[in-house]
Amino acid sequence: GYDVILPSAGPTNALSAGYRRLPAASITTGTPVAADSGKRIQATGPITFPSGVFSDGDFLVVDAGSSSRTITQGSGLTLTLEASGGTGSRTLVANGRCIITYTSSTTALISGSVT
Numbered sequence: 001g002y003d004v005i006l007p008s009a010g011p012t013n014a015l016s017a018g019y020r021r022l023p024a025a026s027i028t029t030g031t032p033v034a035a036d037s038g039k040r041i042q043a044t045g046p047i048t049f050p051s052g053v054f055s056d057g058d059f060l061v062v063d064a065g066s067s068s069r070t071i072t073q074g075s076g077l078t079l080t081l082e083a084s085g086g087t088g089s090r091t092l093v094a095n096g097r098c099i100i101t102y103t104s105s106t107t108a109l110i111s112g113s114v115t
Contacts, residue, residue, distance in 0.1 A: 022039065022061060023038075025041040027041060028041065029045030031048045032050075032053070032060055033053065034053050034054065034058075037054055037058040037059065038058070038060070040060075041060060041062045041063070042065060043064055043092070044065065046070040047071055048072040049073065049079060049100055049108060050075075051076030051105065051106045052105050052106070054105065056103055056104050056105075058102040059100060059101040060099070060100050062097065063097050064093060064094055064097070065094075065095070067094050068091050068096075070090075071098065071110065071114065073089045078106060079108050080107070080108070080110070082109045082110065082111035083111075090110060090114040092112070093113045093114070093115065096113025097112050
């Protein structure tokens with residue numbers, strides 16, 4: 001990948017920005033935990049997104065693999081389909097990908113290959 005080194009306050013400190021690998025989440029089915037924020041779930045079954053675990057700015061990427069997967073709106077969470085405004089659980093199509101971005105601990109947006 002590429003790194004961009006930005007000047008910083010001290011000679012030994014540098015901020016790095018650029019391409020990074022998207023690390024794997026701790027689950028492939030079930031409910032992600034806080035440590036999974038910013039990671040990719042290679043789904044092998046349904047995924048339930050919880051309320052009260054993630055906060056504004058947390059995101060997760062879900063890849064369906066060769067089968068469609070159910071993306072469930074957990075109890076207390078409002079999962080809104082980006083651009084349409086519809087809420088609720090979704091189906092991630094086979095070979096599709098979606099991104100869930102939390103806007104608070106109880107609200108999240110979903111975008112991508114979902115119905």
